[in-house]
Amino acid sequence: MSGFAEAEYRARLARAQARMAEAGLGALLLTTEPEFRYFSGFLTRFWESPSREWYLVIPASGDPVAVIPAIGAALMAGTWVADIRTWPAPAGDGVPLLAEALRETGGPVGVPSGPESHLRMPLGDFARLKESAGLDITDDRGLVAALRAVKSxxxxxxxxxxxxxxxxxxxxxxxxxxxxxxxxxxxxxxxxxxxxxxxxxxxxxxxxxxxxxxxxxxxxxxxxxxxxxxxxxxxxxxxxxxxxxxxxxxxxxxxxxxxxxxxxxxxxxxxxxxxxxxxxxxxxxxxxxxxxxxxxxxxxxxxxxxxxxxxxxxxxxxxxxxxxxxxxxxxxxxxxxxxxxxxxxxxxxxxxxxxxxxxxxxxxxxxxxxxxx
Amino acid sequence: MSGFAEAEYRARLARAQARMAEAGLGALLLTTEPEFRYFSGFLTRFWESPSREWYLVIPASGDPVAVIPAIGAALMAGTWVADIRTWPAPAGDGVPLLAEALRETGGPVGVPSGPESHLRMPLGDFARLKESAGLDITDDRGLVAALRAVKSxxxxxxxxxxxxxxxxxxxxxxxxxxxxxxxxxxxxxxxxxxxxxxxxxxxxxxxxxxxxxxxxxxxxxxxxxxxxxxxxxxxxxxxxxxxxxxxxxxxxxxxxxxxxxxxxxxxxxxxxxxxxxxxxxxxxxxxxxxxxxxxxxxxxxxxxxxxxxxxxxxxxxxxxxxxxxxxxxxxxxxxxxxxxxxxxxxxxxxxxxxxxxxxxxxxxxxxxxxxxx
Structure with a gap:
């Protein structure tokens, strides 16, 4: 037993996109381990290191986009996520790459902001992202937590x-x-x-x-x-x-x-x-x-x-x-x-x-x- | 070997306050496990649960203030931190208590915001805190990371x-x-x-x-x-x-x-x-x-x-x-x-x-x- 069939992730994505449509969200931005893994299947203990950020963008339609450090590319290639964009963290800056991915999907961008959530990226980077993406970045309305609460x-x-x-x-x-x-x-x-x-x-x-x-x-x-x-x-x-x-x-x-x-x-x-x-x-x-x-x-x-x-x-x-x-x-x-x-x-x-x-x-x-x- | 003598924490506090004075900060607000533990000595694996937030306020002068869920009071009482304020998380709301502690110390409030940092509290709560505290909440200028980099x-x-x-x-x-x-x-x-x-x-x-x-x-x-x-x-x-x-x-x-x-x-x-x-x-x-x-x-x-x-x-x-x-x-x-x-x-x-x-x-x-x- 390890990982799930692609159909499992496709079902999660479909449920998310149905709720995003209701909530009027153009994208979700996910930064924490369980949220990232829920939609991607990316499983590693490497999250223990705070040196690198990992971003998953869920568009209102179409497949997820992973914006990740290059060190994760080989492992990510084994998941069902096909659109993988990398930067050489911790040397480089992932914010421009993430801003570009979000501009492609369009806003408003929902970020989990309710009880038990946190944002796993430096506040300084988040401020730069908000400036450079030029999109409305807002609460995800508890959408991701609600999806995750009901298990397959x-x-x-x-x-x-x-x-x-x-x-x-x-x-x-x-x-x-x-x-x-x-x-x-x-x-x-x-x-x-x-x-x-x-x-x-x-x-x-x-x-x-x-x-x-x-x-x-x-x-x-x-x-x-x-x-x-x-x-x-x-x-x-x-x-x-x-x-x-x-x-x-x-x-x-x-x-x-x-x-x-x-x-x-x-x-x-x-x-x-x-x-x-x-x-x-x-x-x-x-x-x-x-x-x-x-x-x-x-x-x-x-x-x-x-x-x-x-x-x-x-x-x-x-x-x-x-x-x-x-x-x-x-x-x-x-x-x-x-x-x-x-x-x-x-x-x-x-x-x-x-x-x-x-x-x-x-x-x-x-x-x-x-x-x- | 477990925990440190109070002198170790007092030395960390003194180093922090010297740098806070240089940076013109009225307080530090710490929310993540290592930052919280660095100044308090509070050691538990309970951080694995995201259900509760833990806040430590480092004032420009004087001793730290712990603003924590009641479930942590007994363990916190065994640390050198004397000023412990609790709320019944996850039922209650810790933001008013934290805002009050920060108003007592005064601003600007430095929050770690640079590389490798994150804020371990919901973004929604952070927004409410910024509104209700009525203080300038800003970057800590990398101060905490710089302190932690040099070990005793x-x-x-x-x-x-x-x-x-x-x-x-x-x-x-x-x-x-x-x-x-x-x-x-x-x-x-x-x-x-x-x-x-x-x-x-x-x-x-x-x-x-x-x-x-x-x-x-x-x-x-x-x-x-x-x-x-x-x-x-x-x-x-x-x-x-x-x-x-x-x-x-x-x-x-x-x-x-x-x-x-x-x-x-x-x-x-x-x-x-x-x-x-x-x-x-x-x-x-x-x-x-x-x-x-x-x-x-x-x-x-x-x-x-x-x-x-x-x-x-x-x-x-x-x-x-x-x-x-x-x-x-x-x-x-x-x-x-x-x-x-x-x-x-x-x-x-x-x-x-x-x-x-x-x-x-x-x-x-x-x-x-x-x-x-």
């Missing part, structure tokens, strides 16, 4: 594949942890397990441990050893074929206390309520409410979209009225307060279908697994 | 540590490869070796293989097996304590042909010439010239800065007249054409000192190592 079957298969890889790695956590093992060693070894099970790379790993849950889910691991009675959580965003999984598992170290067991069971109950609520036509806030009622949450985010990014699109939160559509892939991520400043979190990945959602991650049961008991 | 001893130690980890992993490549092993399996297993040797995570891995070198250094690995006579290259950006290494190694599979051996020896000769040229006061283009003469290059980039990002700062290329300063950390990355459309690349990491540079990666010798012979 082929995309869902890739997310399911990443979830299966992580599921197998979670099944082996007892190999790498137990009383006395430092948390940072667990983080390292869990990434190793993910790779062994087939992840291409592991951009995201979070977690925490403590007798009454953990303080947050974003801190790096320290060297403190796990002790009997700790609850350990590992949350991974592993990537296969350019698509993320994003789910977690909790484990009790050596023994599970009653409060931990009860909290875990409650989290699973909330997840099941989220599953029951996640029907097409329901709003993100409805799914949030179903879970929040069970874990006693007043606010916060209890899930989100996932795909080419670890998190993308809607949020399961009180104020998000996004309507669920078949093809959306979201996480259910209930959080429960276990002590002052302490929480436990559970997370699964599901795809919205015409009926009951499809679980992409292997749904955990209510019993908190015990390791090294 | 503590930073160089961290880069050296990451290089040592990768050096040990490269020393074990014979464990994971040989004739018949698919390239994608090598990529997976090499990441595993890096983790085993102490990498916190592996954001970047590239490579290639073929009898006459490889077509490029940015393509993902395919499933084709290595065959006797191939030359295999692995290039890694592994991270320890938030700092990258970036270097590569070449290996001959089963046997090394004369042309491969000669090309490799030439690459090492070029690296040595780069080392000899990399003295304080020399320009980036001088070091490029020293290597380009040996590998017969007319253009292209033969090295770059490295630090909190895989690549950052100057480029070793014909037109880059940046002057090398003690404390800069750069890679020497000569490329040699081996056949039409085929290349070999070698890369090492060095720190510029008052005298001869300090090799941070374990410098490779001229002999191309043979694996599985």
């Amino acid at each position: 079957d082929a995309e869902i298969d890739r997310i399911a594949h990443a979830c299966a890889v992580a599921g197998r790695a979670f099944g082996r956590v007892s190999e790498i942890t137990g009383p006395g093992v430092p948390l940072d060693a667990v983080f390292r070894d869990f990434q190793r397990l993910l790779l062994e099970e087939g992840a291409d790379f592991v951009p995201y790993l979070a977690g925490g441990a403590g007798p009454e849950g953990y303080a947050d889910v974003i801190s790096p691991a320290g060297a403190q050893p796990l002790t009997p009675g700790d609850v350990l959580m590992l949350d991974t965003g592993a990537v296969c074929d350019g698509y993320f999984c994003d789910f977690d598992r909790n484990f009790a170290i050596a023994r599970a206390g009653d409060a931990q067991r009860a909290a875990h069971a409650r989290l699973i109950e909330a997840t099941q309520a989220g599953l029951a609520a996640a029907r097409p036509g329901a709003r993100a806030c409805d799914v949030w409410r179903a879970m929040a009622d069970i874990v006693g949450a007043d606010d916060g985010r209890l899930g989100h979209g996932v795909g080419m990014q670890l998190t993308e699109g809607l949020s399961l939160r009180a104020g998000d009225e996004s309507v669920l559509l078949p093809g959306m892939v979201i996480t259910l991520e209930p959080v429960i307060a276990t002590a002052p400043g302490r929480i436990m979190v559970h997370e699964e990945v599901i795809a919205i279908t015409g009926d009951a959602p499809r679980a992409l991650s292997p749904l955990a049961g209510p019993d908190l697994p015990v390791i090294g008991g | 001893d503590a930073e160089i130690d961290r880069i050296a540590h990451a290089c040592a980890v990768a050096g040990r992993a490269f020393g074990r490549v014979s464990e994971i490869t040989g004739p018949g092993v698919p390239l994608d399996a090598v990529f997976r297993d090499f990441q595993r070796l890096l983790l085993e040797e102490g990498a916190d995570f592996v954001p970047y891995l590239a490579g290639g293989a073929g009898p006459e070198g490889y077509a490029d250094v940015i393509s993902p690995a395919g499933a084709q097996p290595l065959t006797p006579g191939d030359v295999l290259m692995l290039d890694t950006g592994a991270v320890c304590d938030g700092y990258f290494c970036d270097f590569d190694r070449n290996f001959a599979i089963a046997r090394a042909g004369d042309a491969q051996r000669a090309a490799h020896a030439r690459l090492i000769e070029a690296t040595q010439a780069g080392l000899a040229a990399a003295r304080p006061g020399a320009r980036a283009c001088d070091v490029w010239r020293a290597m380009a003469d040996i590998v017969g290059a007319d253009d292209g980039r033969l090295g770059h800065g490295v630090g909190m990002q895989l690549t950052e700062g100057l480029s070793l290329r014909a037109g880059d007249e940046s002057v090398l300063l003690p404390g800069m950390v750069i890679t020497l990355e000569p490329v040699i054409a081996t056949a039409p459309g085929r290349i070999m690349v070698h890369e090492e990491v060095i720190a510029i000192t008052g005298d001869a540079p300090r090799a941070l990666s374990p410098l490779a010798g001229p002999d191309l190592p043979v694996i599985g012979g």
